Amino acid sequence: MKPRPAPPALYTDNFDFDVPLEVLAGRSGKRGSSTYEPERCGGCGKFDAVACLKAGSARSVDPARVKVEWGHTLDAQTVMSSRMLAALLKVPGVEIDAYPIGPGKRPTHWVVWPARLFPPEPIVPQKRLLAPYPPHVAFLSHGPKCKACGRYPEVTYNGRWVSVPAATVLAGIPMEGESQTPLWLFNAVVAAAVKQFPHARLRLLGLENRPPVDSPVEPAPKSRRTRRCT
Ligand SMILES: [Zn+2]
Numbered sequence: 001m002k003p004r005p006a007p008p009a010l011y012t013d014n015f016d017f018d019v020p021l022e023v024l025a026g027r028s029g030k031r032g033s034s035t036y037e038p039e040r041c042g043g044c045g046k047f048d049a050v051a052c053l054k055a056g057s058a059r060s061v062d063p064a065r066v067k068v069e070w071g072h073t074l075d076a077q078t079v080m081s082s083r084m085l086a087a088l089l090k091v092p093g094v095e096i097d098a099y100p101i102g103p104g105k106r107p108t109h110w111v112v113w114p115a116r117l118f119p120p121e122p123i124v125p126q127k128r129l130l131a132p133y134p135p136h137v138a139f140l141s142h143g144p145k146c147k148a149c150g151r152y153p154e155v156t157y158n159g160r161w162v163s164v165p166a167a168t169v170l171a172g173i174p175m176e177g178e179s180q181t182p183l184w185l186f187n188a189v190v191a192a193a194v195k196q197f198p199h200a201r202l203r204l205l206g207l208e209n210r211p212p213v214d215s216p217v218e219p220a221p222k223s224r225r226t227r228r229c230t
Contacts, residue, residue: 011206039055068081069200081197085112096115169189
């Protein structure tokens with residue numbers, strides 16, 4: 001008899017719904033780029049999304065246009081309603097950095113990032129376009145690492161499994177795309193809390209959490225954000 005596949009240990013949001021708003025500078029940095037120019041890397045030209053949010057970029061958005069419980073901006077930042085944020089923060093161990101949308105004192109929506117970030121590991125450089133993932137590899141890096149900030153142009157993942165500490169409640173893995181969208185990871189308790197929001201238009205994708213494997217991979221990029229991991 002074939003062994004049954006293990007039930008998912010972690011979940012991520014398999015999103016396909018975008019909120020039509022622009023929180024950060026858009027692709028190629030044309031929209032609003034002057035405000036966030038100080039957050040741009042001198043080497044690769046990427047913005048640091050978290051630094052932009054800390055600088056107040058989310059406050060320039062018209063909150064009346066945001067109506068979802070959980071969605072994404074066109075530049076791939078995650079947006080969450082105050083209601084949903086409050087519910088998730090009640091789950092023990094959940095830590096979320098939230099940046100208010102709109103100027104009001106009682107924001108209805110927030111741009112959110114997992115407070116705990118892990119580097120994408122195990123990772124190897126992609127050698128061939130659309131090559132299948134080797135069995136021991138969860139992440140592929142695309143293009144050379146930036147000499148100034150240490151980030152790859154982009155990181156992708158296999159969509160099936162990750163390797164993070166077993167006790168992880170909620171965390172993110174920066175994917176280092178143009179907006180460094182993190183991959184959200186959360187355990188079954190958080191997934192249950194998320195399911196209380198049927199209008200979140202959130203599709204949960206089950207992931208296996210494999211124990212870390214020894215492989216001759218490069219260390220993760222020492223970006224400003226991945227250094228926050230412990
Ligand atoms: Zn750079």
